[in-house]
Amino acid sequence: MSTAGLDGARDLLDAASSIVVFTGAGMSAESGIPTFRDALTGMWENHDPMTLASPEGWANDPDLVWAWYADRATRVRSVTPNAGHLAVAELGRRPGVTVTVVTQNVDDLHERAGSVVTSHLHGSLFAPRCQDCGRAESPDVAVANPRPACPLCGSTLRPGVVWFGESLPSGDWLRAENAVGEADLMIVVGTTGVVYPAAELPERAAAAGVPVVEVNPDSSAVTALASVRLAGPAAQMLPDLLMDRRRGVDGR
Template structure:
């Protein structure tokens, strides 16, 4: 049976598409206080500010294009004889636009809206505002369908099952600072998977991986995929 591959992607894979990371000194994140725009409390205090921030992030994501790393992972899913699951910390849709189909967004998606009152989800408009009403229940409790600090990530049961069954776990463009994703390498290794880090530089959990390659994602990910699928 062909090997089952689980791939975790973080902000580093989308950076080459022009989408910044938390740690960029001059990006969108640097202009906002994360406690104000990425926590439930911040949304309760100033929903207009939070919507302004995510409207800007949504516009940035829609203007971005998948890069060579995204396209390489789509090629891997298409050409690999075994299962390939992408678990992403990113809220953009660049994996899907590159052609990947089996993608779990553990931190939600910018392209989706969520009703905090009834739990309904629907495609987000380009701009959202505090006065927007839910199309399902009419409550004015509309928020971006993203996981904020202090909230529980999505799809954790399926992710845990995939990690236990994986033959190979690969982390791409992740910092290793954000849990629970930072602990996935240990979960996979304990279940018997080989582990590989592909990153611009060593992550905080680099010592937990069996092997690593460092460099721009747009270079090292296509090279790695080419070695696997020819």
């Protein structure tokens, strides 16, 4: 990315007071977390994604589906937040600015980096709940195997992710909508911009005249909406974005 691109993005950042950081799979890929389909290797390579990520698959074989998500949660716990996650957390600590993190990712790397995540649009690996009474369980339960029962009603726990055919969590979606409606800058990191309804959020920001900074090594559906595109990985571009252009140190 050219200095001009970084300078343009820094100008937008300096002028902003309410920022939405919207992240996708590319953000976590740099920590070694594969995308859903890329994770279908080894013992999982012969399974249809719909078998592992749909209400029908859960109804047919809940033990298999639970084991898949327990394996994914275990793998996530073996990696650490990357420099991009840490930069988002640092941005959130800057005085005079409100930063809202909205993510499509089901991992907890933003939280472990120090950010408060306002919306997990596609749920979280670490938010298991009872399928009947809705009781939320400890994140540690997400890595348990075999599949545990709800301690309140005795029914089965289910993974806390959004499956194909399910609606997004209404509270998370509403909080994301409200944040975008109040934003004066949106930073979109590592998403293709083709998964709806989440992809509506940068579209709404751009339609309202809110500047959009895209951070992505590859062009995406967001590129046409972006005021500035930082063509590189999040672990490089986000720390560079926060670097004070005059002093060569993190701006505060």
